[in-house]
Amino acid sequence: MGNRTPGPGEGGGSSSSHLLLRTERFFAARPRWVVFAAGAVLLALVAAADVLTGPDLVFAIFYLLPVALVTWNAGRGAGVVGAASTVLIWTGVQTAAGELPGPPVAAWDALVRAAMFLVVVSLLSTVRGMLERERRAASTERRAAEGLRELNALKDTLLRAVSHDLKGPIAAVLGSAQTLRRRRALRLTAEEEASLLEAIEVSARKLDRLVDDLLDLDRLERGLLEPERAPTDLGRLAEAVVAEAAELGPRPVEVVSDGTVVLLDRRLVERIVENLVRNAARHTPPGAPVRLLVHRSEDPEGVLLTVEDEGPGVPDHLKPVVFEPFRRGGGSSAGAGIGLSLVARFAELHGGGAWVEDRPGDGARFHVLLPGRIVAGDVSAGGAPEGEGLERPRAAAGWEMSNTRTSQLDRGAPPW
Structure with missing residues (x-):
């Protein structure tokens, strides 16, 4: 034999x-x-x-x-x-x-x-x-x-991907710290010192996010994450995330929401929006518009989040695997390939899912369906109830339609 x-x-x-x-x-x-x-x-x-x-x-x-x-x-x-x-x-x-x-x-x-x-x-x-x-x-x-073999390949991919995302922030931290150490010899102004400190802070946040992503991915693999649902206005949550997203830079961002309030896990949903916005910023040129749409879903009951951009889009051969861990879109701006996988996994924890399609013209549309019971009233971005009879903000605050609110966020260049 x-x-x-x-x-x-x-x-x-x-x-x-x-x-x-x-x-x-x-x-x-x-x-x-x-x-x-x-x-x-x-x-x-x-x-x-x-x-x-x-x-x-x-x-x-x-x-x-x-x-x-x-x-x-x-x-x-x-x-x-x-x-x-x-x-x-x-x-x-x-x-x-x-x-x-x-x-x-x-x-x-x-x-x-x-x-x-x-x-x-x-x-x-x-x-x-x-x-x-x-x-x-x-x-x-x-x-x-x-x-x-798959584990070995995954280990190699993880090392390459994580080292790719670690190098940039670490280099920025080291370079800024070394420059600050020589600030007297270089005669740096207060504004220049503040800019270097800001660069260190931004790089540290990137490293912290990468560690959080890796820890969340590990907890997901071990089944340790469960959604803790609370009334959440996903539109307002998206506005708050966009307002704090330094990665977007000077890009014009539009958030369109119908004000649907759904029982969701605010922390996980915030991570979903952050990763989708970060992905859009990573794969679009500066100044390219980004649009976030939040609409009520009837079947299943819940909310549908769409993030669309005018970047190069996602190749057809990557669409079925783009939400898998450590899958990167390629190019010098590609990240560790963790963010989109967390988007899909967090959506699945809510009983929903994520998918991507081409945007008419150029770009991509990322959809995330988040099933959940639709509740009455209105909540803040943080999810705390604000009262059943709360009036919606007027046009002066950026709202244009009675049933659908649109926020135009003009973003200047970041200080660094």
Whole structure:
């Protein structure tokens, strides 16, 4: 036997088992009755040939063929039935032809043949069982090897991705700190020192976010995160996130919301919006507009968040895997590939999901469906109830329609 046992779709390693392996491949995808039908036809052909040739030719070995066929492809029980049927037909044929002298001899001959066939059935079923066990063991080994290869590839991808996201902030921190140490020699102004301190703070926040993403991904993998739902106005939450998103820079951002208040986990949803906004900023040129749409969903009940941009879009071959961990869109601006995977996983924790499609013209649209019970009243961005009868802000605060509010956020260049 070779190093690897052949499967149902592969060639055998020895000539003696080649025919049985071929029948196995043939009958594997067919109903079981086909095996019995094939065995019956083969038995009938052998019996007919035995009758036609008479006692001149010995057909004992050929009567083993249907028994072997049924045993190998249908199991030990079917082989016992096939052996009994073959013995009865074989004995009947020879008795009718006068080859057996009388009933006592015929009965004894039938018992001997039955014993011989049962030995063959036992041997074949034992060999088949051994092959099946070896196949299962080989399959288990292959899956384990594939799993180890995937883990190794994931480790390499994680190291590359995380090191990519660590290098930038660490370099900024080191460069700013070294410059501040030499501030007297360089005669830095107060504004320049403040700018360097701001750069250190921004880089530290990036590192903190990366650590949070990795910890959340680990908690998700271990099933330790559960949504803690509270009344949340996703539109206002999105406005608050956009207002604090330094990554957006001078991009014009529009938030359109119908004011739907849904029971959601505010912290997880805030992370969803942050990661989608960060992704839009990463893959669009400065000045390219970003639009966030928040609308009520009826089936299922909840809210639908859409973030669209005018960047290069997502290639078709990446759309099915863009929400998998450590999948990066490519280019020098690609991040660690954790943010979008957290978007999808946080949405799944709410019973929803995330997907991406092309935006008409250029760009991409990322959709996140967040099922949840729609509640009355209004809440702040932080989720605290503000009262059932609270009036919506007037046009002076940036609201334009009675049922849908639109916030135009003019963003200047960041101080660093």
